[in-house]
Amino acid sequence: xxxxxxxxxxxxxxxGAEAFTALDKVSFTIQPGELVALTGPSGSGKxxxxxxxxxxxQADDGSVVVNGFDxxxxxxxxxxxxxxxxxxxxxxxxxxxxxxxALENVELSLLNAGLSKxxxxxxxxxxxxxxxxxxxxxxxxxxxxxxxxxxxxxxxxLAAKPSVVLADEPTAALDRANAESLMDQLAALARENGxxxxxxxxxxxCLDRVDRVIRLENGALS
Ligand code: ADP
Ligand code: ADP
Numbered sequence: 001x002x003x004x005x006x007x008x009x010x011x012x013x014x015x016g017a018e019a020f021t022a023l024d025k026v027s028f029t030i031q032p033g034e035l036v037a038l039t040g041p042s043g044s045g046k047x048x049x050x051x052x053x054x055x056x057x058q059a060d061d062g063s064v065v066v067n068g069f070d071x072x073x074x075x076x077x078x079x080x081x082x083x084x085x086x087x088x089x090x091x092x093x094x095x096x097x098x099x100x101x102a103l104e105n106v107e108l109s110l111l112n113a114g115l116s117k118x119x120x121x122x123x124x125x126x127x128x129x130x131x132x133x134x135x136x137x138x139x140x141x142x143x144x145x146x147x148x149x150x151x152x153x154x155x156x157x158l159a160a161k162p163s164v165v166l167a168d169e170p171t172a173a174l175d176r177a178n179a180e181s182l183m184d185q186l187a188a189l190a191r192e193n194g195x196x197x198x199x200x201x202x203x204x205x206c207l208d209r210v211d212r213v214i215r216l217e218n219g220a221l222s
Contacts, residue, residue: 001068003196004030004053004164009062011048011219022048024220025062032163032194035187037207039200040216046200049216050166053198054089055079067163088157090167094149096141102128102152103137109156127155131185147178154182158189165190167199171206183209 011023023045030036038046051057053064055071064071066086096105106124115123128137131151141149150170157165167186171179183199183206190197199206207213215222 002029002065003032003034003067003194004198005063005065006049006053007063007065009049009052009059009064011045011052011057011059022219023052023059024218026216026219026221027062028214028221030164030196030198032196033191034212035183035190035197035199035210037199037201037210037213038216039202039207039213040222041202044216045219046216047168048219050089050168050198050200053164054087054166086162086164088160088162088165090150090153090157090165090170092169092172094141094146094153094173096149096152096156098141101138101140102133102144102155105141105152106156106159110159113160123159124155127159128152130158130189131155145178146173147175147182150174150178150182151185154185154189158193158195161193161195163195165195165197167197169200169203171201171203176205179203179205180209187211 007027009023009026013020013022026049040046052059059072069086103124106127107120110120110123125137128134131154133148133151136144136148171182174182186197187209189195
């Protein structure tokens with residue numbers, strides 16, 4: 001079964017009296033273990049596509065099926081499961097909670113995953129260890145470098161072992177060495193855990209490190 005199947009996905013926005021098509025019948029499939037880059041000019045619809053797959057935004061037409069689970073037809077009550085167990089999201093600006101340390105930031109993401117407190121702690125510690133951050137788990141984000149903060153964000157997205165991980169320009173705020181190592185870690189994690197990873201980027205350092213590239217132009221795959 002495909003990890004992620006997107007079929008004829010369309011999204012329109014209204015601007016004053018005008019309707020504007022942000023996504024136009026976008027279809028693609030990603031298999032477990034595959035790391036795929038989503039590229040295209042600014043405004044081509046990359047963020048819109050990722051947000052719909054993650055359930056943060058709604059499509060007008062089409063479907064998104066994650067591991068056999070139709071996200072576009074999910075009831076609001078199923079959205080917690082979707083966000084914690086089905087899809088992990090990595091943001092460009094990390095979005096860590098400043099008042100919590102690295103371990104607590106990762107644990108927070110597991111609150112709705114149906115785990116006990118001890119299991120959440122163990123999972124979070126394991127995810128941080130996997131990202132090479134075991135010694136930093138008691139530090140707050142402000143005491144970590146940008147690269148370390150983004151690795152905490154990756155640990156947070158992966159701790160629940162989602163089927164699909166989505167990342168919106170995850171290397172934009174990183175230097176070359178951190179960007180490359182982040183992509184290599186994502187590729188290894190995808191392969192080892194049979195996750196599908198979809199990463200939006202216009203960064204050549206990222207494009208060189210993925211299995212496949214899909215390109216959006218004016219909301220359509222090109
Ligand atoms: P990028 O994805 O290129 O890094 P953004 O996602 O912040 O940048 O925004 C992309 C484009 O989407 C911008 O032109 C922005 O003005 C537009 N945009 C984002 N959110 C909204 C919104 N709520 N209403 C109107 N336009 C928006
Ligand atoms: P990208 O991530 O590739 O830069 P986006 O998905 O952010 O592109 O934006 C695609 C198009 O949809 C842009 O023209 C943007 O201005 C528009 N857009 C995005 N979000 C909104 C919104 N909430 N309301 C109106 N237009 C939006």
